[in-house]
Amino acid sequence: MPQVLEFKLPDLGEGLTEAEIVRWLVEVGDVVAIDQPVVEVETAKAMVEVPCPYGGVVTARFGEEGSELPVGAPLLTVAVSVGSEEGAGAASGAGSGSAGVGAEAGAGSGEVESSGNVLVGYGTGAPVARRRRIRPTAVAAAVPARAPVVPAVPVAASDPVPDAVPGPVAVVSPLVRKLARQHDLDLRQLAGSGRDGLILRADVESAIRALAEGTAAPLSAGGAAPEAGAVPEAEAVPVSVAPSAGRTVAGSAAQRIPLRGVRGAVADKLSRSRREIPDATCWVDADATELMAARAAMNGATGPAAGPKVSVLALLARICTAALARFPELNSTVDLEAREIVRLPEVHLGFAAQTERGLVVPVVRDAQARNAESIGAEIARLTEAARAGRLTPAELTGGTFTLNNYGVFGVDGSTPIINHPEAAMLGVGRIVPKPWVHQGELAVRQVVQLSLTFDHRVCDGGTAGGFLRYIADCVEQPAVLLRTL
Template identity: 70%
Template sequence: MAQVLEFKLPDLGEGLTEAEIVRWLVEVGDVVAVDQPVVEVETAKAMVDVPCPYGGVVTARFGAEGTELPVGAPLLTVAVGEPADGRPAGDASPAESAESEGARGGTPATEGSGNVLVGYGTAEAPARRRRVRPPQTAPATPAAPTAPAAPSTPVANGQPRTAQPAAARTRTLGAVDGPVPVISPLVRRLARQNGLDLRELTGSGPEGLILRADVEYALRAAAAQGRTGTTAGEPRTRTDRAGVGAPSPAPAAGTPGVTRVPLKGIRGAVADKLSRSRTEIPDATCWVDADATELMRTRAAMNAAGGPKISVIALLARVCTAALARFPELNSAVDTEAREIVQYGDVHLGFAAQTDRGLVVPVVRDAHTRGAESLTAEFARLTEAARTGTLTPAELTGGTFTLNNYGVFGVDGSTPIINHPEAAMLGVGRIVPKPWVHEGELAVRQVVQLSLTFDHRVCDGGTAGGFLRYVADCVEQPAVLLRTL
């Protein structure tokens, strides 16, 4: 007897709560094997091919290309085995499949394959992820139906079978008493800024958790009804410096000369992270000019000796790890809830990489244990993966300190935003010939500007200045590093 199993979007890692369907790799009616990639999705971190843990016939797909789905939302259903009427499993219609015990949440006869998807299992989500709807306080009047966190419309041959209005996401009756569970403070702030009462929503996350997608859909529904946090028909206003309210309408879509670019995917994730960093971290920046002539000569001598070529960024990374060993306060993060500074013993060094899809920060694991050759090879590997969009979530998370080489853009200095939740970032400008007083005489030397942006909660200026001065000393006199090798 055929059994229809529902495959949901798996947990994609730390901080990844949703993904956008880029391209379906299978059609309804196709036969799929266990762990065959069935859909290509884009998260805020990377492009990922999602494998299906079941083997059988695809009976339904959920969501058209370009649709954003939250983790735990249905991706597709697969018919496993032969139905009782003798028809192949693929002959069952998506509607019939949706009514089967597997689609209704019955216990599947086939477990997930257990293979790994970018560092995460393809097995069935644990029980804690099952949706638990909050109790209704007005049982006499049924609450309005609630749509899933993102469109979960079965699609056959690329065409949606049904459509659900976004307005169905808001619940008008039965507000929940007590605190409202949200996935992050950013979601709460988004609702507050738009005048949305979170108690009117039913979260689609685990145990009713309200996701960002829930708030965004509710805002779209409210906008369609003319009530986006203000009285219907009343224009939104801003207060100028004189305290006088003035209309501030946003340009409508299609206005000549106006282009709207959605903040989603990597660009949206970067925007959220930078905003959070600016909001939470009281940062400060100090900088110093350093004579990098001896560092460049040392690198040239190392490369002339044969073997793999050593990159400048690898030498600077080696300097960073040596400096962090002397000033471990900067290899840390702040736990705001516990009001504690979390200091790390290992250095997982992130570095900013600009790609066609946006800014990403790959992480070199255990950078403090690597030599110059190993660092060079790992920087090259991660940079290439960033350019091709094949970085895994594990390679984009867990950093403890970031090295930002903005000199590749031809600029001398910068005051970068700290990569939240880290405590510091070292910036390196371009290395260029400049007039410099060397041994009491004016000479042309290779000069670089170094800057350190740090979280003032983890250390004071003395520690930050000591760290930056040590880095500059190593750049000017690479032999200083011999003390720590």
């Protein structure tokens, strides 16, 4: 006998409590395999594809694209074939793992096959169960036939209005339900104009106007009762098309854009940084001509010395790790409760990356143990993942120092906000030809402005100035780095 299981939004890790549905990857009635991605969600950290730990037929989806769901809220239900041959011991992967599995069995006594995984790369720690091929015919009976959606057509006032019929109400928005209750409108008698017959606010408002004008509200699907065996309302909530990013306020041209997802996380972190960190900024101009020449020599090498191309950002990152080894005060954080400065042994170097989803800061782990080539390769990998929206929460957290190359935007200087709870951020402007006194003579040199924003609680201006001066010296004389390589 088939058994209907509810799969809930799992714990995505890193303290995340909610996620926004970006795109559904399956439809009601689709057959899904174990660990097949079923929905793409956006958290405050990254875009994530959520795989379903069960294999079977999708009977319902919960939440519309563009809506936010808390962890533990239902995502979808799946009809799974259960029998004495199918399930002996197979549920151990789902039942003995952490609470993050996010799937619960419905009524039924059989055990259900499950992988025990939550996200690809984020297992529950439970043993992975033996997988079997899904038999669609075994569970097809559990999926209701999808009734055709009939457009809303007003009927004459003299025509009888059918009584309310049982079955699911094709409405998701609480505002739509509230509006209908306020006007004593039965949503079961309306046909929605949205996707899969979803009842929209415009449908309710149209029905209210029709009642005010003395006509009957549009009927749903001819007023016929749903087919026998339909999934109850709690298990089948249709999904509408994603709403627009902002909404226009009635009577004005102002636009309201929700602060959520990546943008909301950035807003919260920057606000907290400004509230808690007494920051200060110092800056210096540096002659980067020799650094650019050294990079050209590296990338132009042939024979055994040849290797992958090294970016300017990779060289600056390597300079930062060398500077942090000399000035560990800036690779630290402040524990306010204990009133302690915590100096960190590893350098997890964050770098600012602009994407279509906004500003993100991927983290190069253990940068202090990498050379420029290794750092450059990791920066390239993380940048590509950031632009494709594939960064995991773990790749976006845990940084101890941030490098911000705002020169790519064509600007010379900035006073960046520290990436809380770090203690400092190095900003790098554009490298451009400028008049410069070189060896006692005026010359055109490649000049860059470097700025350091630091937490004044972890060090004083002398330490911050020494750190920035060492950075500038390495930019002007890359051979200085040979002492630490």
